[in-house]
Amino acid sequence: xxxxxxxxxxxxxxxxxxxxxxxxxxxxxxxxxxxxxxxxxxxxxxxxxxxxxxxxxxxxxxxxxxxxxxxxxxxxxxxxxxxxxxxxxxxxxxxxxxxxxxxxxxxxxxxxxxxxxxxxxxxxxxxxxxxxxxxxxxxxxxxxxxxxxxxxxxxxxxxxxxxxxxxxxxxxxxxxxxxxxxxxxxxxxxxxxxxxxxxxxxxxxxxxxxxxxxxxxxxxxxxxxxxxxxxxxxxxxxxxxxxxxxxxxxxxxxxxxxxxxxxxxxxxxxxxxxxxxxxxxxxxxxxxxxxxxxxxxxxxxxxxxxxxxxxxxxxxxxxxxxxxxxxxx
Amino acid sequence: xxxxxxxxxxxxxxxxxxxxxxxxxxxxxxxxxxxxxxxxxxxxxxxxxxxxxxxxxxxxxxxxxxxxxxxxxxxxxxxxxxxxxxxxxxxxxxxxxxxxxxxxxxxxxxxxxxxxxxxxxxxxxxxxxxxxxxxxxxxxxxxxxxxxxxxxxxxxxxxxxxxxxxxxxxxxxxxxxxxxxxxxxxxxxxxxxxxxxxxxxxxxxxxxxxxxxxxxxxxxxxxxxxxxxxxxxxxxxxxxxxxxxxxxxxxxxxxxxxxxxxxxxxxxxxxxxxxxxxxxxxxxxxxxxxxxxxxxxxxxxxxxxxxxxxxxxxxxxxxxxxxxxxxxxxxxxxxxxxxxxxxxxxxxxxxxxxxxxxxxxxxxxxxxxxxxxxxxxxxxxxxxxxxxxxxxxxxxxxxxxxxxxxxxxxxxxxxxxxxxxxxxxxxxxxxxxxx
Numbered sequence: 001x002x003x004x005x006x007x008x009x010x011x012x013x014x015x016x017x018x019x020x021x022x023x024x025x026x027x028x029x030x031x032x033x034x035x036x037x038x039x040x041x042x043x044x045x046x047x048x049x050x051x052x053x054x055x056x057x058x059x060x061x062x063x064x065x066x067x068x069x070x071x072x073x074x075x076x077x078x079x080x081x082x083x084x085x086x087x088x089x090x091x092x093x094x095x096x097x098x099x100x101x102x103x104x105x106x107x108x109x110x111x112x113x114x115x116x117x118x119x120x121x122x123x124x125x126x127x128x129x130x131x132x133x134x135x136x137x138x139x140x141x142x143x144x145x146x147x148x149x150x151x152x153x154x155x156x157x158x159x160x161x162x163x164x165x166x167x168x169x170x171x172x173x174x175x176x177x178x179x180x181x182x183x184x185x186x187x188x189x190x191x192x193x194x195x196x197x198x199x200x201x202x203x204x205x206x207x208x209x210x211x212x213x214x215x216x217x218x219x220x221x222x223x224x225x226x227x228x229x230x231x232x233x234x235x236x237x238x239x240x241x242x243x244x245x246x247x248x249x250x251x252x253x254x255x256x257x258x259x260x261x262x263x264x265x266x267x268x269x270x271x272x273x274x275x276x277x278x279x280x281x282x283x284x285x286x287x288x289x290x291x292x293x294x295x296x297x298x299x300x301x302x303x304x305x306x307x308x309x310x311x312x313x314x315x316x317x318x319x320x321x322x323x324x325x326x327x328x329x
Numbered sequence: 330x331x332x333x334x335x336x337x338x339x340x341x342x343x344x345x346x347x348x349x350x351x352x353x354x355x356x357x358x359x360x361x362x363x364x365x366x367x368x369x370x371x372x373x374x375x376x377x378x379x380x381x382x383x384x385x386x387x388x389x390x391x392x393x394x395x396x397x398x399x400x401x402x403x404x405x406x407x408x409x410x411x412x413x414x415x416x417x418x419x420x421x422x423x424x425x426x427x428x429x430x431x432x433x434x435x436x437x438x439x440x441x442x443x444x445x446x447x448x449x450x451x452x453x454x455x456x457x458x459x460x461x462x463x464x465x466x467x468x469x470x471x472x473x474x475x476x477x478x479x480x481x482x483x484x485x486x487x488x489x490x491x492x493x494x495x496x497x498x499x500x501x502x503x504x505x506x507x508x509x510x511x512x513x514x515x516x517x518x519x520x521x522x523x524x525x526x527x528x529x530x531x532x533x534x535x536x537x538x539x540x541x542x543x544x545x546x547x548x549x550x551x552x553x554x555x556x557x558x559x560x561x562x563x564x565x566x567x568x569x570x571x572x573x574x575x576x577x578x579x580x581x582x583x584x585x586x587x588x589x590x591x592x593x594x595x596x597x598x599x600x601x602x603x604x605x606x607x608x609x610x611x612x613x614x615x616x617x618x619x620x621x622x623x624x625x626x627x628x629x630x631x632x633x634x635x636x637x638x639x640x641x642x643x644x645x646x647x648x649x650x651x652x653x654x655x656x657x658x659x660x661x662x663x664x665x666x667x668x669x670x671x672x673x674x675x676x677x678x679x680x681x682x683x684x685x686x687x688x689x690x691x692x693x694x695x696x697x698x699x700x701x702x703x704x705x706x707x708x709x710x711x712x713x714x715x716x717x718x719x720x721x722x723x724x725x726x727x728x729x730x731x732x733x734x735x736x737x738x739x740x741x742x743x744x745x746x747x748x749x750x751x752x753x754x755x756x757x758x759x760x761x762x763x764x
Binding site for chain 2: 030032033036037040041043044047137138141145146147148149150151152170176177179182248251252253255256257261262264293296297303304305
């Protein structure tokens with residue numbers, strides 16, 4: 001707790017410094033491209049945050065690294081896609097189905113697969129979650145084939161009259177294009193992060209989750225059913241990708257590996273933000289999103305993931321507990 | 330935290346080891362490649378005259394098929410395997426290989442998972458299984474390794490899809506390619522642009538996949554474009570399997586104010602690029618794919634609807650104006666429930682190329698099949714090529730060339746070369762009416 005305000009200042013300073021540095025050399029000549037990179041980075045960063053939040057929570061509380069996180073997102077993507085295709089359910093309405101569904105699925109996976117290995121050596125847990133991921137991806141392949149699919153929202157390019165202002169999507173911000181699906185995904189990611197934060201900080205369940213994370217035996221002594229908390233927490237983690245899956249469909253593609261695309265990024269965000277920290281995952285996701293697009297802009301001829309990996313290494317070297325993490329005891 | 334770091338270190342080192350294995354394998358295979366070439370060639374010259382021994386009760390002839398059946402490229406991989414299956418079933422239904430006493434073909438499918446080392450070990454397994462020939466593999470990296478194995482063991486490989494020039498630069502005697510190589514793809518892409526608009530296209534911004542496929546095609550395009558006086562203003566590479574958004578890349582390309590934006594890559598990234606171009610309404614005369622995996626597919630039109638309109642793609646293509654090809658397309662769709670793409674057609678074609686060689690060789694012996702393949706001359710093929718399928722001494726299909734296509738009136742239509750034209754191109758043409 002003590003280090004947190006300082007961490008926030010560090011993160012803010014890093015972003016401001018990055019912005020100033022890049023502005024001075026580029027602003028005049030390439031304003032639009034720069035604005036686009038910032039906007040794209042923030043928008044996709046919001047999705048990274050949402051995915052990483054679930055991963056971070058599961059690690060922070062259960063001490064399990066869930067390699068099946070991306071695969072769970074794939075399930076949500078297909079559920080939302082099929083609802084759209086067969087029932088014509090709007091992807092955003094399908095959130096009301098994917099979130100509870102993924103929660104239940106997460107609870108099931110934890111209870112019947114993860115729980116038996118909670119006390120097993122780490123490599124057993126690793127192989128188990130990796131195995132779950134492989135099973136899910138291959139089931140998707142069997143049922144839906146590997147053919148990538150996608151959907152287009154009929155209203156993505158409409159005008160929206162919001163009383164004082166009228167938004168004509170895609171909206172331009174400093175010359176940068178903001179599309180409706182990405183904006184919705186971003187806003188929903190922030191909203192869900194806030195809800196999750198309140199849940200952890202302000203509710204009795206949240207207190208129990210925090211207790212189980214910090215001191216499982218102590219929590220048990222004061223009457224908390226730690227196993228049940230573990231199950232619920234894993235369910236919440238899965239619900240996060242349940243939301244993310246439905247939110248990305250209108251601007252991504254649907255394929256058995258679509259969710260896994262986010263796996264590596266989500267791990268890096270968790271390390272950057274700090275294990276088990278919701279605000280950490282939020283800030284980490286935005287920082288990684290920005291880093292990725294800035295790399296694309298300024299380091300020509302290289303993969304945009306290069307910058308992301310540099311940030312990742314720097315964090316491991318200089319601040320292994322992450323921006324918002326507790327220092328290891 | 331420590332545990333997490335250990336995990337990640339483990340994961341990353343695994344990835345690195347895998348990568349090291351691949352490059353190592355590639356290196357070793359190139360060095361061992363040269364030596365067995367001579368022996369197989371010597372052998373084949375003596376065996377071509379082998380008499381037709383009456384084959385007893387027509388034992389099936391095994392043909393290996395290596396494609397990415399799982400992983401990120403599983404969509405195309407499975408369609409290709411299905412294309413091969415369909416050809417095998419047709420040939421068997423028509424009485425098998427006549428010169429082998431009506432021997433049926435048996436397709437042995439293998440999954441490369443998209444990884445070079447897996448493709449390599451699967452090729453070894455298939456050869457151990459006694460296949461007479463192999464088709465595959467959709468990716469240049471995988472094909473490089475499979476080709477080396479096929480050369481070493483003297484079992485012919487007919488490449489349906491794999492673009493890198495380097496695969497056939499090794500002097501392999503057992504490797505044949507039906508599709509155009511990277512040089513042909515890139516150079517013809519530039520040529521079509523020049524024919525399409527002459528002086529109206531002077532500058533190009535190039536978005537491409539950062540792997541060997543994208544880089545080699547872009548290199549060939551840039552070299553050929555220079556001869557037509559077309560300048561490549563910017564080259565923007567991206568990781569095709571990791572991207573979730575290409576808006577920044579597209580706006581970078583647009584910021585150089587090119588006449589045309591050119592894109593090389595696979596399906597998913599192509600979809601993202603098309604979406605970014607549409608969202609940004611890039612101010613160019615056209616968006617043109619060169620060996621792009623999406624813009625010439627029926628699925629792109631189905632996915633993208635009216636937004637797909639007017640996108641160009643210079644890519645290999647089946648001969649859409651041939652009624653025989655239309656029948657194959659219809660049959661595939663009704664059998665497998667999805668439209669047949671050119672990749673699947675190339676696999677289908679590869680089986681027919683091998684069947685033709687088997688027929689002429691009158692033997693299932695790989696060496697004799699290889700010799701017969703070298704003399705291939707198939708005029709009634711399914712591809713939009715200006716001449717028959719026939720291989721030069723390096724194994725390249727002499728007449729392989731891409732076709733320029735454009736989505737016009739909700740359908741992918743051939744526009745260049747002129748003798749294959751289905752409709753007149755719309756140029757300048759973007760759905761949002763840039764320039």
